Amino acid sequence: MDCTLCGLPTPTPPIEAGGHGFCCFGCREVYRCFGDDVLAGEIVEAASQPLSPPDGAEAFLRVDGMHCSSCEILVERTAKKTDGIHSASSSFATSTARILYDPDRIDESQLPEILSVAGFRARLRGAAAPEPDERQSLFRLLVGVSLTAVVMMLYLAFFYPTHLGLVDFEELEPVRWLAFNAAPKVMFALTTLIIFYVGAPIFRGALIGLRVGVLNMDNLLAVAILAAYGYSAGQLFLGSLDLYFDVAVAIVTVVTVGRFFEQGARARATGELTGLMEAWTPVLRVREDGAFLQRSVDEVAPHDRIVIWQGEPVPVDGIIVEGQAAVDESLLTGEPFPVSRGPGDSVLGGSVIVEGSLEITAGAAAQSKMDTLARILWSAQSSFAGARSLADRIAGIFVPAVLGLAVVVAGWSLLDGVPPGAALLTGLATLIVSCPCTFGLAIPLTTAAGVSAALRHGIIVTSADIFEKAPRIDIAAIDKTGTLSTGNMIVAETFGVPEAARYAAAVERLSAHPIAQAIARLDQTHSATDLVIHPGRGAVAMVGDRRVAVGAKSLFATLGWTIPEQLAASASAHMPGEGVISYVGWSGRVHGAIVTRDESRPDWKAVVDRLREQARVVLLTGAEHPSGYEDGVDEVHAGVPPEAKAAVIRRLRADGTVLMIGDGSNDAPALAAADLGIAFGAPTALAADAADVVIPGGRLEKIFDAFDVIATTRRRVRQNLGWALLYNATAIPLAVSGYLNPLFAALAMSASSLLVVWNSSRRIGGTEPASASISAARTRPIKQGREFARP
Amino acid sequence: MELTFYTALMIGLLGSTHCIGMCGGIVGALNAGLPRSGQSLLSQVAHHFTYNAGRILSYVFAGAIAGLVGALATKFSLDTAVPFGRLIAGLIMIALGLYLAGLWHAVTAIEKAGLHIWRRIQPLGQRFLPANTPARAFGLGLVWGWLPCGLVYSALALSLVSASPRQGAVIMLGFGLGTLPMLFAMGGVAGQLVKLARHPAMRRLVGAGIVMFGVYTCVTAFSVHGHNHAHVDHNGLGQDMSETHTKSN
Structure with missing residues (x-):
């Protein structure tokens, strides 16, 4: 007779349970625990279908003070606990949150207050930014560095020489009171100050992690700092001089220094994006009875007269009443150079006034195309789903594993007869050197940088997961009307x-x-x-x-x-x-x-030829005749109505990854069906939903810019993840085997984080695009803008 | 690294042909715990990785305890305890080899003894079901590491006679690592392996391999006397640190 579970022969008599025979007790216990399902080879979980949330209003908030993925979880949980909020998602890399709420039960203006918990500062999109807390972090940093220097000097003067055997104890006899009584107490006092003032953000992060039940980097650091500090303080009160205050202050200070630079680099990486997004949600000046009033976009009524000054974005679509200006419409139409507009002309919301100033009357809809666009972008920004879940998964495995490892290593050394102090150090080094942050930062930061690099090229990335999709395109399906033709x-x-x-x-x-x-x-x-x-x-x-x-x-x-x-x-x-x-x-x-x-389009042939170098190009058209385009492509599907295009794409996908290039409205189903969908033309909500990338305007060759940005971003994500793996795989064994002391561990960990941040914030797509985009117009001196302006 | 480490590694590697059928069930349970939408390769690997990490951690812990017991036993007995212990460990391995070959089921008697520990630990495993997060998979691994298993016990016997907590832990680490390749084989490969593992000729071969290790352990039991002292140098790693950092009064 064979074992019911593993198929090996059973002893006689077999080990039995539930009418089945097993070869060993192990198999029987597995069966007892999982029941009959395990015999079928899979256990089917009763999946409860989550109810789709009822429709509600959508709000976007900027949330400052988030610094890790556990903060995202806390923001989301806090929001969801509130009555009237259906769902929430947030991203620490872009400091954004997206809230879906019931406007009957809760007002949008209440949201910032609800989300401003645990030190987060939330504000509505478009609300004025509060003073950045850079000065406070700088002050913290300076306090940390200077006090640490004092502690280290005391160590250098009285402790290290004797530990290293350079100086005998007897030689310190003349300064006995100073060395063995006063110095340790001063060190204790200073360390306490450093830990609880300078290290406060670390503990805050650790508490946030505990509150949401997620272990993060701060938890590891907090445990390490408190262990070193607590052990040393205990030793001091017991009268021993086996003190590790140096370790505690070094961790705090090195991490604080690292985070300070990281913050700066991260701010730069995401700042551009933030600037772009805020450019679209301006406060307007409305002229009413001869006076200027500040209004938010939502409050503008049709026919309001709005004044826009040089360098500002046009908030809503409208007609010019007064003034003459050079207007940059690159993000809306793809037109690279600013165009001249005067009274009677219409202007598009979202374009930027490069030179001059205008007074316009708001269009009937009083709604700007860019506002729709901004919404699309914000929702893409606040839901970097792939990135988040990876960081979570890694932190979920990694941090408990490291904590366990550190305990095992320390316990092991103790069992082996290593003195408690040294065993503690080995454990601490293990805790500190491991760097889950690098994993957590690797994807979201790089993705944010990729999205903002694309924007600089006038390309809108609407779903961040394109950076994780297959890098190679086997088949490129192109729509004819509106894509190859105008x-x-x-x-x-x-x-x-x-x-x-x-x-x-x-x-x-x-x-x-x-x-x-x-x-x-x-x-x-x-x-x-x-x-x-x-x-x-x-x-x-x-x-x-x-x-x-x-x-x-x-x-x-x-x-x-x-x-x-x-x-x-x-x-x-x-x-x-x-x-x-x-x-x-x-x-x-x-x-x-x-x-x-x-x-x-004038450039269609060149673009198709370039595409053919890397993929099979398929022309997909609703028209009966390919009208001259058939010679340029590999394959023609003519007479395909819009609804059937998606079916063709699905069929093509059997042969490889499919890129679909089409216009955003007619081809939406096909764009959605493809592995990578690129929509041309007006950036409508429909296009953004269906396509992964929207390219406003008609410049076909921009798809190659999009490919470049996607490829570079993907490569950089890989580099970062590769580095994180390599670093941890090298550093942790070193720390476990006791070769690394906590001081160097803290340095290594901070350096590793910084490397990832630096790599993410490097400019993606090195060459500056020809088009004067919004961000370029905003950052570039106006004088240069004048050169572009047409008379 | 020393020979018993590789012996344990080989026990794990060869013996896990047995696990693949049995533990396949647990692995299936792990997969079922995954959220439907996110059954990506990455999350599967994450689950298996943490599950196995938990399992191996339990082995290492058990190894350390066995080593500690061995160390205490050696301390309070004559030096002859170690060679005799090695002899017994070798015999257990021979029994295991015969069991894997399907010839002699004596090892189940030892497994039965392990049931007592398992009965206490097993209820904890319920907490981690369904194992839908890596952390839970880790917990599940921790618990299921204590499943009564002849393989584990024969490797533990080696840990016991190493008479050092560190050495015992290292041996069990080797054993755990040895079991990894088979348990990490997934999908189609796993199916092929199960077929192969059930093949009588394969079972005989594996059994014979482990019997040979057992015979080797028995034969060398008395000849590698004094071997134990070699480990003291290994322990020096931790002590380098202590010399520079211990602060004397």
């Missing part, structure tokens, strides 16, 4: 008598149809009256005393006018791809024909 119709060719084009232009000027617009641009010499639209077929109007018809074949069939065979044949013969033929006729006869077609 979506605007242009006249390709005209046939027949010259008057035909002039009359047609006159008629079509009255119509809003895209083809009509293209034809209308042909000529401006005539004007038409008495327009009659034949929907889907064309239009008829009076030009002078002639009744002119412009439209498709079917229009002339209705009218009963004849189309000369020769004209129809030559127009069809010259029809480039899917061009549309409009006939022009008067006096019962067709006199000319105009062929219009979708205008291709």
Whole structure:
């Protein structure tokens, strides 16, 4: 008979339980514990489906004072405990929180107060920033360094020489009181001050960790500091001079110094992003009865008059009433150079005034495109899901493991007969040297830097997990209309008598149809009256005393006018791809024909060629004809309606990773179905939901910038994680084997953290993009902006 | 590192062909504890890693205790205790080898003794179920390290006769590391391994290997006298520190 669980032969009689026979007690106990499920090879957990939260209002807050992922958890828990808040997510790397709440039960203005717990300072997006606490951290740092210097000098004078055997105890006899009585007490007093004043942030972090039940780096440090301090204090009161105050102060000070620099570097890495986000949520100056009033974006009503000064972003869409200015619209339209705008022109919310100042009236919707965009970005920023969970997972394993290891190592040394002081040191070194921070920082910081680097290139990253997706693209599916082409119709060719084009232009000027617009641009010499639209077929109007018809074949069939065979044949013969033929006729006869077609982007061929170097390029179009694009690509799927595009993408995914490039509205399902979706055109909420990357404007070659940024960011995440692994794999064994003393452990740990921070804050995408982006316009001296401005 | 360390490592490596069938169940339980959405390779590895870390930590702890008991026993007895202990350890290993080969089930008697400890520890394991976080997996590993198991006991016998807490812990660390490769094999590989492990010829081979280690341990039991003293130098690592940092009065 074989064991029910492991299949090995059983003894006779077999070991039995529940009617099954087992080979050993181990197998039987496994069965007893897990029951019959274990025999099936898997245990099915009754998964309770979380109810989807009811819809509510969304608010974004800036939360200062977060410094680790346990802080994120505390912020989220505090928010969720509050009645009326449905859900919350936060990111310490970008200091943001996103709250979904019920506006009937709670007011948005209450949120900052609710979240300002445990030393966090929360404020609503757009609210004025409080004074940064940089001065306090600097003061802390200076106190720490100077007092530590005093403690260390005392050690140098009275303790180290004797420990190292350079000086005999007898030689200290003349200064006995000073060396053995006063100095230790002074050291004790100073250490107490250093630990509890300078080290306060460490203990705060440790408490936050304990409050949310997550062990973090601060817990390790706090245990190490308190152990060294407590042991030494105890020894001092017992009259022994086996003191390790030097270790305690060194940990506190080294960590404080490290964190100070880390804070600065982190602020720089995320500052740019913060600046960009805050640029979109400005306080406005509204002119009312001759006076200026400060308003937030939400309070602006349509037709309010808003004054915008040089260097400021335009808060909402509107019409210029007064003033002339050079406006940078790069983030909205992709247009790299500022454009000149004057009275009567419309301006887009989110563009920046590079030079001049404007007074505008708010548009009817009083809502800016950029506001939508900002929301999209904030929600992407405040939910770096992948990064968070990894940091959590690592801290969850790592910190308890290190604590356990330190206890084992110290206990082991003790058992081995090492003096308690030295055993303590080995344990402390183990605690301190391990650096879960590097894991925690590796992804979120780099991702934030990647997102902000992309923004500098005018590329909006809407889901941060693209940095974790597969680096290689096997298939690139490209939409035709609106992507390879501009979506605007242009006249390709005209046939027949010259008057035909002039009359047609006159008629079509009255119509809003895209083809009509293209034809209308042909000529401006005539004007038409008495327009009659034949929907889907064309239009008829009076030009002078002639009744002119412009439209498709079917229009002339209705009218009963004849189309000369020769004209129809030559127009069809010259029809480039899917061009549309409009006939022009008067006096019962067709006199000319105009062929219009979708205008291709000038750079499409170069972009597709570059893409083909690394992937199979598939053209995906709803039109029946690939109209000239088929020669440039590897494969054509023509006549695919928008809803079927997603199915094609799913089929392509069987062959490899698929990149979909399309416009944000029609192609949304396909963008979402692809491994990587890049949307062109207006950054709408729909596009942002569906695509991973949104590129406003029409510059196709920016996808390569996007690839660059993604690849660099991914590489940097790997470097950081690799470093964190390497560091911990080297440092921990060294500490465990007792080669590392706590002082060097603290130095190594801080250096490791700093390295990761530095690597993350290095500029991604080294070359400065040509486009003058918002951040560039804001940071660059205005004088330079003037050079770009058109007169 | 010394020979008993590698002996323990080999016991773990060879013997874990047995575990793969049995512990596969626990591993399955671990996988089931994972959140549905996040069954990424990374989280699986994290769970297995922490589970095994917990398990090995328990072994190391048990090894240290066994070593301590051995040390005390040596202190209060004649020096002859060590060689005899080694002989017994070797015999246990031979019994284990025969058991793995499916020939003689005497080891189950020792396992039965281990049941008493297990009965007390096992209820703690319920706390860590479902093992849906790495921390819980770690706890589960800590508890399940005490599962009655002939393999563990034969390795512990080696720890006992090392007569040093440190050496005992090191031996159990070696054993634990030895069991890792098999338990970390996942997916299709695991299925293949289970098949292979159940194959009678494979079982005989593994059993024979462990019997050979047992015979070797028995034969050398009396010849490697004085061997124990060599470890004192090893312990010097910790003492380098103590010399520079011990503050004398």
